[in-house]
Amino acid sequence: MVSASMYIAQDKLTTTLDELAKKFELWVPVAAMEKQRVVRFMPYQAGMEPVLAEQSGLGPKNALLPQVETLLKFSYRKDVDDPGQKRLQLEAPEPPKQALIFGARPCDARGFLIFDQVFSHGPYVDDIYTARRETTLIATLVCLDEDAACFCSSVGSGPADMEGSDLRLTPIAGGYVVEALNDRAQPVMEVLAEPASEIQLAAARKVQEEAAQRRVGGADLTQSRASFLKRFEDMGYWREMVSQCLSCGICTYVCPTCYCFSITDEMKEDRGERIRSWDSCMFYTYTAEASGHNPRPTRLERYRNRVGHKFGYFPEKYQGMIACCGCGRCIRGCPVSIDIRRVAENLKESSDACA
Amino acid sequence: MKTSLTTELHEKIREVFTELELMIGWEAGFDALHTTPVFIRSADDVGRLTWGLLCAQNLTTYLGKDLTLMAAARESNKKIGICVKGCDSRSIVGLIQDRLIERDRLYIIGLPCQGVIDWKKVAARMPISGISSVRIAGQEVIIEGAAGERRFDLQELLARRCLRCLYPNPLISDCVVGETVAPRVKKQDVHQDVAKIEGLSLQDRLAFWQQELDRCLRCYACRNACPFCICQDRCIAETRDPKWLSQYVKLPEKFLFHFIHAMHLAGRCTECGECERVCPMDIPVTLIKEELNKITAELLDYEAGLDVNAVPPLVTFNPSETGL
Numbered sequence: 070m071v072s073a074s075m076y077i078a079q080d081k082l083t084t085t086l087d088e089l090a091k092k093f094e095l096w097v098p099v100a101a102m103e104k105q106r107v108v109r110f111m112p113y114q115a116g117m118e119p120v121l122a123e124q125s126g127l128g129p130k131n132a133l134l135p136q137v138e139t140l141l142k143f144s145y146r147k148d149v150d151d152p153g154q155k156r157l158q159l160e161a162p163e164p165p166k167q168a169l170i171f172g173a174r175p176c177d178a179r180g181f182l183i184f185d186q187v188f189s190h191g192p193y194v195d196d197i198y199t200a201r202r203e204t205t206l207i208a209t210l211v212c213l214d215e216d217a218a219c220f221c222s223s224v225g226s227g228p229a230d231m232e233g234s235d236l237r238l239t240p241i242a243g244g245y246v247v248e249a250l251n252d253r254a255q256p257v258m259e260v261l262a263e264p265a266s267e268i269q270l271a272a273a274r275k276v277q278e279e280a281a282q283r284r285v286g287g288a289d290l291t292q293s294r295a296s297f298l299k300r301f302e303d304m305g306y307w308r309e310m311v312s313q314c315l316s317c318g319i320c321t322y323v324c325p326t327c328y329c330f331s332i333t334d335e336m337k338e339d340r341g342e343r344i345r346s347w348d349s350c351m352f353y354t355y356t357a358e359a360s361g362h363n364p365r366p367t368r369l370e371r372y373r374n375r376v377g378h379k380f381g382y383f384p385e386k387y388q389g390m391i392a393c394c395g396c397g398r399c400i401r402g403c404p405v406s407i408d409i410r411r412v413a414e415n416l417k418e419s420s421d422a423c424a
Numbered sequence: 425m426k427t428s429l430t431t432e433l434h435e436k437i438r439e440v441f442t443e444l445e446l447m448i449g450w451e452a453g454f455d456a457l458h459t460t461p462v463f464i465r466s467a468d469d470v471g472r473l474t475w476g477l478l479c480a481q482n483l484t485t486y487l488g489k490d491l492t493l494m495a496a497a498r499e500s501n502k503k504i505g506i507c508v509k510g511c512d513s514r515s516i517v518g519l520i521q522d523r524l525i526e527r528d529r530l531y532i533i534g535l536p537c538q539g540v541i542d543w544k545k546v547a548a549r550m551p552i553s554g555i556s557s558v559r560i561a562g563q564e565v566i567i568e569g570a571a572g573e574r575r576f577d578l579q580e581l582l583a584r585r586c587l588r589c590l591y592p593n594p595l596i597s598d599c600v601v602g603e604t605v606a607p608r609v610k611k612q613d614v615h616q617d618v619a620k621i622e623g624l625s626l627q628d629r630l631a632f633w634q635q636e637l638d639r640c641l642r643c644y645a646c647r648n649a650c651p652f653c654i655c656q657d658r659c660i661a662e663t664r665d666p667k668w669l670s671q672y673v674k675l676p677e678k679f680l681f682h683f684i685h686a687m688h689l690a691g692r693c694t695e696c697g698e699c700e701r702v703c704p705m706d707i708p709v710t711l712i713k714e715e716l717n718k719i720t721a722e723l724l725d726y727e728a729g730l731d732v733n734a735v736p737p738l739v740t741f742n743p744s745e746t747g748l
Binding site: 101106107109126127136137214215216217218308312313315316317318319322323331333335344346349352353354357400402404405406407408410411 | 453454455456458459460461462463481485486544547548552553555639641642643644645647648649656657662663664670671672673698701702704705706
């Protein structure tokens with residue numbers, strides 16, 4: 070019988086990950102290079118040093134919604150019965166492996182809850198995402214780190230929020246207490262060797278309680294829909310708020326809740342792949358129409374859409390749920406430091422005054 | 425960060441504000457380590473502007489990309505005000521050379537610059553959570569953090585681009601705020617970083633760029649932050665018809681994009697270093713442009729963004745040219 074809570078000592082972390090990697094496709098946050106400190110989730114390889122004491126710059130989105138993934142492979146082959154013709158052959162992508170995301174943050178796990186609404190909960194079910202989601206476990210850290218860009222409590226989450234996670238990792242002195250949050254987590258627990266002691270569990274409880282009491286971020290942003298709709302046509306507002314936007318894709322690519330994609334057929338000679346790749350509503354081509362018309366011709370309409378999607382259209386469609394997990398990556402990563410909290414908070418001000 | 429220079433900047437702008445359509449400058453950002461560009465359209469808002477060690481963004485990028493700015497200034501017969509550091513002023517010169525902007529539609533506030541801080545260098549040295557202020561005293565940066573005050577040598581925190589800056593003083597301006605600053609580097613040492621890469625064997629050089637560019641997300645922040653990337657929505661990296669680059673994010677796509685980006689800038693890049701600063705994956709992409717600039721200097725004795733009347737060598741043709 071496996072204990073309900075286990076312990077990983079800091080000095081056993083990499084050997085534990087080595088063991089887990091035998092059973093799972095394992096995703097961990099690692100620094101890209103020693104001096105350049107971009108931490109991103111990568112498939113684990115022996116020798117990698119995970120960075121668990123700070124939030125990753127690029128979260129685990131790639132594990133469930135890869136930047137590029139093959140939807141199907143195709144080839145044209147000569148028809149043996151009718152050699153003048155070619156026949157199309159289709160090949161399904163490989164089924165997903167058992168995967169484990171180790172060291173996510175509550176904000177990272179929350180991002181996937183938003184994806185689930187879109188890809189798994191109907192009316193349209195994306196088989197590829199759903200299959201991968203079902204075979205992926207998420208081990209989430211109780212978050213002790215926050216900086217000026219974090220605002221998870223403003224979106225209805227918080228540093229101890231375990232919604233959407235399968236295992237809880239609680240950092241205590243000398244290591245991590247690991248707790249299964251559901252039955253799915255059992256295969257992970259079986260790999261771990263050391264049960265958590267009473268003292269370690271008590272230390273973990275303390276860390277969890279303290280984290281649960283922390284409020285990260287300012288004003289509540291979950292009820293911004295009505296004020297967004299009132300602001301929609303107020304281009305002066307968008308000009309004031311986001312004129313400095315460069316219309317690059319950083320905010321959308323680092324965002325755990327941005328899921329927009331493009332589908333293209335990439336072909337060479339008589340074979341190719343249909344791929345799904347991340348797209349960004351910040352790009353001109355995202356809404357460019359074949360006629361040449363573009364309904365979002367400038368960065369102002371594009372940024373407005375980003376705010377509208379997260380705080381207006383998404384909750385309208387999905388029972389009030391907003392499509393923002395408060396991780397702050399878009400703020401930290403923005404080359405011109407646009408603060409989406411400010412844009413969302415200020416929606417209210419004079420639109421209410423006008424009303 | 426209210427310094428006497430910031431106050432002086434406010435005064436200078438207020439004096440001329442009636443002549444301006446708007447003023448592009450920096451204001452405080454989401455924390456004490458960041459500023460954000462701001463477009464000031466009312467004299468009442470001039471006090472929002474700030475100037476100092478954190479004003480990293482090259483604001484001239486808005487001039488060439490948002491053509492409505494110049495159009496509005498022509499319409500109102502006013503000027504676009506803009507704050508420029510030394511490096512940014514070279515971009516202004518380049519944009520005038522490229523005939524993308526009109527000199528007499530600009531009111532340029534030149535800001536002699538000691539360099540800007542790379543906040544990631546701060547983050548590598550102390551917890552950035554809870555930092556309440558950053559100020560400078562001489563060559564020392566004093567940072568008020570959650571656990572008390574920390575002092576650093578300015579040199580230690582400067583962005584790479586600032587460590588190799590030859591032109592800290594604006595080359596073109598209508599007024600200057602601040603004292604002239606001496607460059608930190610000698611002309612012969614400007615290309616030291618790229619010389620290191622040149623010193624590698626071809627194989628190692630390829631390996632270096634493979635390792636670096638492998639991280640690229642194709643977010644195009646480097647392109648969009650560049651004052652000279654003005655193809656905008658027609659960039660070869662994104663066009664669908666013809667479709668030059670696939671949607672894959674493998675090395676060939678990344679190499680093609682970055683090297684085409686750099687080639688388009690050969691002889692035009694003013695080395696403001698914005699492409700490198702904005703990269704979310706910390707890829708030293710300016711190095712590619714530095715190499716091209718080094719070659720341009722060696723072959724054609726030309727440095728971009730110094731003289732509005734000079735003709736950039738790669739946009740002209742001289743049949744008597746020798747040595748190429």
